[in-house]
Amino acid sequence: MNNLDKVKSIIVNKPLKLDCGKEISNFPLAYETYGKLNEKKDNAILVFHALTGDQFASGKNPITNKEGWWNYAVGPNKAFDTNKFFIICANVLGGCMGSYGPGSIDPNTNKAFGTNFPVITINDMVNAQYNILDFFNIEKLFAVAGGSMGGMQVLQFVSNFPDKTKVALPIACTASHSAQNIAFNELGRQAIMSDSNWNDGLYETNKDNPDKGLAVARMAAHITYLSKKGLQEKFGRKLQERTDLKFGFDADFQIESYLRYQGSVFVDRFDANSYLYITRAMDYFDLTKKFNGNLSKAFEKTKTKFFIISFTSDWLYPTSENKDIVIALNALGADVGFIEIKTDKGHDSFLLDVPDFLNTIKNYLNTTYFKLNEKGI
Amino acid sequence: MNNLDKVKSIIVNKPLKLDCGKEISNFPLAYETYGKLNEKKDNAILVFHALTGDQFASGKNPITNKEGWWNYAVGPNKAFDTNKFFIICANVLGGCMGSYGPGSIDPNTNKAFGTNFPVITINDMVNAQYNILDFFNIEKLFAVAGGSMGGMQVLQFVSNFPDKTKVALPIACTASHSAQNIAFNELGRQAIMSDSNWNDGLYETNKDNPDKGLAVARMAAHITYLSKKGLQEKFGRKLQERTDLKFGFDADFQIESYLRYQGSVFVDRFDANSYLYITRAMDYFDLTKKFNGNLSKAFEKTKTKFFIISFTSDWLYPTSENKDIVIALNALGADVGFIEIKTDKGHDSFLLDVPDFLNTIKNYLNTTYFKLNEKGI
Numbered sequence: 001m002n003n004l005d006k007v008k009s010i011i012v013n014k015p016l017k018l019d020c021g022k023e024i025s026n027f028p029l030a031y032e033t034y035g036k037l038n039e040k041k042d043n044a045i046l047v048f049h050a051l052t053g054d055q056f057a058s059g060k061n062p063i064t065n066k067e068g069w070w071n072y073a074v075g076p077n078k079a080f081d082t083n084k085f086f087i088i089c090a091n092v093l094g095g096c097m098g099s100y101g102p103g104s105i106d107p108n109t110n111k112a113f114g115t116n117f118p119v120i121t122i123n124d125m126v127n128a129q130y131n132i133l134d135f136f137n138i139e140k141l142f143a144v145a146g147g148s149m150g151g152m153q154v155l156q157f158v159s160n161f162p163d164k165t166k167v168a169l170p171i172a173c174t175a176s177h178s179a180q181n182i183a184f185n186e187l188g189r190q191a192i193m194s195d196s197n198w199n200d201g202l203y204e205t206n207k208d209n210p211d212k213g214l215a216v217a218r219m220a221a222h223i224t225y226l227s228k229k230g231l232q233e234k235f236g237r238k239l240q241e242r243t244d245l246k247f248g249f250d251a252d253f254q255i256e257s258y259l260r261y262q263g264s265v266f267v268d269r270f271d272a273n274s275y276l277y278i279t280r281a282m283d284y285f286d287l288t289k290k291f292n293g294n295l296s297k298a299f300e301k302t303k304t305k306f307f308i309i310s311f312t313s314d315w316l317y318p319t320s321e322n323k324d325i326v327i328a329l330n331a332l333g334a335d336v337g338f339i340e341i342k343t344d345k346g347h348d349s350f351l352l353d354v355p356d357f358l359n360t361i362k363n364y365l366n367t368t369y370f371k372l373n374e375k376g377i
Numbered sequence: 378m379n380n381l382d383k384v385k386s387i388i389v390n391k392p393l394k395l396d397c398g399k400e401i402s403n404f405p406l407a408y409e410t411y412g413k414l415n416e417k418k419d420n421a422i423l424v425f426h427a428l429t430g431d432q433f434a435s436g437k438n439p440i441t442n443k444e445g446w447w448n449y450a451v452g453p454n455k456a457f458d459t460n461k462f463f464i465i466c467a468n469v470l471g472g473c474m475g476s477y478g479p480g481s482i483d484p485n486t487n488k489a490f491g492t493n494f495p496v497i498t499i500n501d502m503v504n505a506q507y508n509i510l511d512f513f514n515i516e517k518l519f520a521v522a523g524g525s526m527g528g529m530q531v532l533q534f535v536s537n538f539p540d541k542t543k544v545a546l547p548i549a550c551t552a553s554h555s556a557q558n559i560a561f562n563e564l565g566r567q568a569i570m571s572d573s574n575w576n577d578g579l580y581e582t583n584k585d586n587p588d589k590g591l592a593v594a595r596m597a598a599h600i601t602y603l604s605k606k607g608l609q610e611k612f613g614r615k616l617q618e619r620t621d622l623k624f625g626f627d628a629d630f631q632i633e634s635y636l637r638y639q640g641s642v643f644v645d646r647f648d649a650n651s652y653l654y655i656t657r658a659m660d661y662f663d664l665t666k667k668f669n670g671n672l673s674k675a676f677e678k679t680k681t682k683f684f685i686i687s688f689t690s691d692w693l694y695p696t697s698e699n700k701d702i703v704i705a706l707n708a709l710g711a712d713v714g715f716i717e718i719k720t721d722k723g724h725d726s727f728l729l730d731v732p733d734f735l736n737t738i739k740n741y742l743n744t745t746y747f748k749l750n751e752k753g754i
Contacts, residue, residue, distance in 0.1 A: 020624035119624040179608040179632045183600045186633045189626065190596060190640070194589035196573050212571035219567060220597055223560045228692070231556040237663060245661055247397035247496035249566065249653060253660065255556045256563045263567070276626060283630065284622055286614060315605070315692070 006062055007055070007091075007098035008032065012131045019121040019284075029128055030098025031090040034058050034074055035082030037136060043369070044138050045080060046129065046165070047089040048146030048153035050351075051221070051278050052270055054097035057089040058082070063097065064269045072353045079361035084369070085142065092153075093128045094120045094277040100128075102273035103205050114273055115201030122149070122285045126156045133164065142369060145169035145361075147350030148317065149278070152285050155298070155325065159287060162302035166377065167368055169361065171309045172350045174321040175295050175328070176286040181316065184224050185279035188217030192272045201273050214272040215263030222262045227313035227346035231255065295328035306336040307364050309357065311349040337364070383439055384432070384468075384475035385409065389508045396498040396661075406505055407475025408467040411435050411451055412459030414513060420746070421515050422457060423506070423542070424466040425523030425530035427728075428598070428655050429647055431474035434466040435459070440474065441646045449730045456738035461746070462519065469530075470505040471497045471654040477505075479650035480582050491650055492578030499526070499662045503533045510541065519746060522546035522738075524727030525694065526655070529662050532675070532702065536664060539679035543754065544745055546738065548686045549727045551698040552672050552705070553663040558693065561601050562656035565594030569649045578650050591649040592640030599639045604690035604723035608632065672705035683713040684741050686734065688726040714741070 007030045015025040032055040037044055047057055049069065058074035060067060073079040080087050091099035094117070102117035133141065144154045144165045151173025158168045174181070195213030197203055203210060223231075235255040239245070242252065251257040291297035306329055310322035319340050329336040341357045343349045349357060384407045392402040409432040414421055424434055426446065435451035437444060450456040457464050468476035471494070479494040510518065521531045521542045528550025535545045551558070572590030574580055580587060600608075612632040616622070619629065628634040668674035683706055687699035696717050706713040718734045720726045726734060 115626065119626075176614065178605065179612040179614070179630075180600065180603075180605045182614070182630050183608065183632050183636060186628075186630075186636055187593065187596050187600065190637070191568060191571075191593045193626070194568075194572070194593055216564065216568050216571055216593065219564050223557065223564065226557075228555065228557045228695075231560065235556040237553065237556070237559075249492065249496075249570070249657065251563075253556075253559050253563075255560050259560055259563055260567070280626065318605075 003063055004098045009098050010131060010135045012128060014131065016124070016128055018118055018124045020118050022118045024100065024118070027100035027104075028098060029090050029093070029100065029131065030095075031055050031088060031132060032057065033089075034087040035085050037086040037138070041136070041138050042140070042142060042373075043084060044086045044088060044136065044141050045143040045145060046132065046141050046157075047074070047080065047087055048129070048144065048150035048157075049089060049092065050146070050148035050150045051282065052266070052275075053150070054095060055089045055091045056097070057087065066269075069351060072351070073358055073361065079358040080145070080365065081362065084366065088132055088136070090129050090132055092125045092278065094125070094274060094281060096271035096274040101271070102201065102277055103271045111202075112205050114203070115276075117273070117277065119280055120277060121281050122152050122156050123160070125281065126153050126160055129153075130157075130161060130164075141165040143167035143169060143365065145171070147171035148173055148347065149282050151317075152282065155287055156285075158302050158304050159298040162299075162304065165304055166372060167365070168304045168306050169309070169364075170306070170322075170325065172311055172314050172317050172322070172347055174317050175298075175325050176288055177283050178321070182283045184220060184316075185283050187220050188279060189276050191216040191220065192276060195272075198272065201276070203272075205271065209267065210272045211267040214267050214270065214275060217275060218266040219259045219263045222259060224316045225346055225348040227315065227344055230313060230344040230346050233344065295324065296331045299329060299332060299334060302334070305368065306334060308336065308338045309350075309360065310340045311345070311347070311357075312340055312342045313344050314347040314349065316347040380440055381475045386475050387508065387512045389505060391508065393501070393505055395495055395501045397495050399495045401477065401495070404477035404481075404505075405475060406467050406470070406477065406508065407472075408432050408465060408509060409434065410466075411464040412462050414463040414515070418513070418515050419517070419519060420461060421463045421465060421513065421518050422520040422522060422742075423509065423518050423534075424451070424457065424464055425506070425521065425527035425534075426466060426469065427523070427525035427527045428659065429643070429652075430527070431472060432466045432468045433474070434464065443646075446728060449728070450735060450738065456735040456742070457522070458739065458743065461743065465509055465513070467506050467509055469502045469655065471502070471651060471658060473648035473651040478648070479578065479654055480648045488579075489582050491580070492653075494650070494654065496657055497654060498658050499529050499533050500537070502658065503530050503537055506530075507534075507538060507541075518542040520544035520546060520742065522548070524548035525550055525724065526659050528694075529659065532664055533662075535679050535681050536675040539676075539681065542681055543749055544742070545681045545683050546686070546741075547683070547699075547702065549688055549691050549694050549699070549724055551694050552675070552702050553665055554660050555698070559660045561597060561693075562660050564597050565656060566653050568593035568597065569653060572649075575649065578653070580649075582648065586644065587649045588644040591644050591647065591652060594652060595643040596636045596640045599636060601693045602723055602725040604692065604721055607690060607721040607723050610721065672701065673708045676706060676709060676711060679711070682745065683711060685713065685715045686727075686737065687717045688722070688724070688734075689717055689719045690721050691724040691726065693724040
């Protein structure tokens with residue numbers, strides 16, 4: 001990514017022991033904020049981004065000049081109302097929007113780390129982002145929230161820091177990456193690693209990027225974000241700027257053209273090695289592992305209020321996997337709400353204009369903030 | 378493919394006008410047979426193979442030395458009982474196991490056609506294979522059968538030749554390729570075309586094959602052949618010959634290792650250009666197109682008995698799409714049976730040892746053959 005000197009970041013001085021055993025310190029974590037932190041510092045919400053997201057949740061991303069990835073949800077009077085709340089979003093460890101990752105310069109070689117960067121986990125990401133609270137002198141967050149990999153970070157955050165947030169909103173996620181999830185991620189990694197430009201991850205960033213492989217990885221992932229029915233309704237067998245089939249290998253169908261476009265624009269904003277590292281972190285995610293398969297134990301020590309949201313047409317992180325989290329919390333008698341939103345928009349729903357979803361979050365956050373304040377919590 | 382001179386084939390002398398407008402003639406169609414054609418020549422079943430299949434449905438494939446792709450179904454006392462029936466299977470037009478395809482030699486250049494081969498359709502495939510009936514002097518087949526793309530050929534065959542088969546068995550298929558189907562096929566094509574070895578389809582076969590791209594395409598397709606639940610039960614998060622995560626990009630999980638293996642063995646038996654051509658034919662398949670969206674009209678002229686089979690966990694060609702065919706046939710008052718087989722094995726079920734499925738076919742074929750004979754039909 002170019003112009004990354006424009007992004008805000010904190011430097012984490014405190015050494016961080018990673019799950020792989022290595023220790024890192026003095027590393028940058030890029031972040032962005034929306035709204036204002038109030039005097040009591042009780043209105044902060046830490047939002048975690050998904051696989052290909054970044055710190056620019058709202059407004060315009062100054063690096064890509066595109067809209068923030070959660071523009072539907074974050075802003076004045078929106079679901080995460082920036083008139084009321086102070087929203088913080090950081091680029092994950094391993095990311096490519098200013099945080100420490102495989103594209104960062106290795107002081108030993110003066111070149112990008114590439115695959116010499118340590119493999120990181122969701123746990124590492126969350127532990128790194130915890131430093132944001134210190135930076136803003138926030139004793140306790142009002143909420144943590146995120147969809148997809150963002151939701152995994154929500155679960156990990158509450159498990160690691162049981163008294164650091166009042167509310168947790170995991171959306172369209174899972175507590176343990178499934179075989180099919182791993183399979184699709186591995187497919188994407190193989191597409192990247194098969195690109196002759198990848199060069200064992202030691203390509204020269206912005207020069208010989210493995211763009212073709214990364215585009216194929218993105219296409220694969222993109223299909224999984226949409227539902228079969230949604231694809232059929234939006235694209236069906238509609239042709240792309242032609243009245244009949246051309247009997248060749250150009251994009252005859254709109255769905256082909258759409259996927260090619262998704263692949264081509266993605267490579268302009270994302271780094272192939274970051275894609276490898278972040279998908280690896282997702283695949284390694286299994287919150288039950290440390291607790292011998294008992295997910296309840298991951299949340300034993302917390303009084304955080306949970307509200308879990310899934311989408312009917314999400315086949316990547318289906319309702320059943322979201323419900324497993326609800327069941328684990330119910331087993332603790334935890335304070336947990338759950339809603340399954342009806343939509344044909346698939347896993348992507350959490351990023352889209354789905355009014356039932358956005359209104360649910362807005363109402364939940366506003367009411368809960370008011371009620372907790374009333375009770376002096 | 379090497380040693381293709383070993384395979385049996387007919388040479389189709391009659392010119393064939395393709396859907397793309399081009400005409401081909403004097404082209405080879407490789408085939409294999411199992412069982413014996415009886416004197417009345419009323420016991421022949423034409424089996425159509427799927428995307429990556431070939432004419433070697435049963436026994437040992439002499440080219441790959443692997444078991445035939447429908448070994449569970451075709452053989453003595455099996456679903457397609459070779460003690461009773463004469464099974465014919467031909468490699469599709471565009472294939473790479475001896476039939477005319479992009480790997481065939483272009484007499485103008487003395488090199489493989491590559492992408493100079495005409496784009497073909499399911500209709501073209503079926504019209505080409507019709508010549509097999511003449512070759513064996515078969516007036517009317519007892520049955521046509523096939524799963525996935527084989528099922529599409531079944532539907533097309535009956536529509537094109539309404540009085541040439543008594544029975545039709547379309548399995549796990551669709552009458553019109555959906556947007557999601559096209560999307561996954563396009564993903565595979567992009568993986569192949571992104572491989573620098575592909576060279577616009579003009580690679581030198583058996584020398585510089587775009588194996589990496591083809592392996593990624595196969596991995597993508599393979600995921601779609603299995604169900605989420607089946608994958609979870611078979612692989613879950615099991616590790617591959619290790620006791621803990623290795624924090625690298627090798628295959629940590631069994632599912633990763635399995636997919637890599639599927640990709641690597643596939644490239645030994647399949648041609649990348651054939652993969653492009655055959656997926657294109659599938660994507661172009663829409664039996665309703667010629668009939669203004671009315672699928673019933675495709676079968677208006679036939680008295681063929683249909684028996685349609687789908688699988689509960691098949692998300693690629695789900696039961697709903699198979700039922701659309703049943704509904705279209707019911708609207709004609711056609712003779713049509715339908716069963717949805719309960720299984721977690723996904724789309725792949727039609728190739729696997731699924732006893733309910735295999736027994737259903739066996740009973741249906743044996744009983745129907747007996748009853749039609751009794752009636753003198």
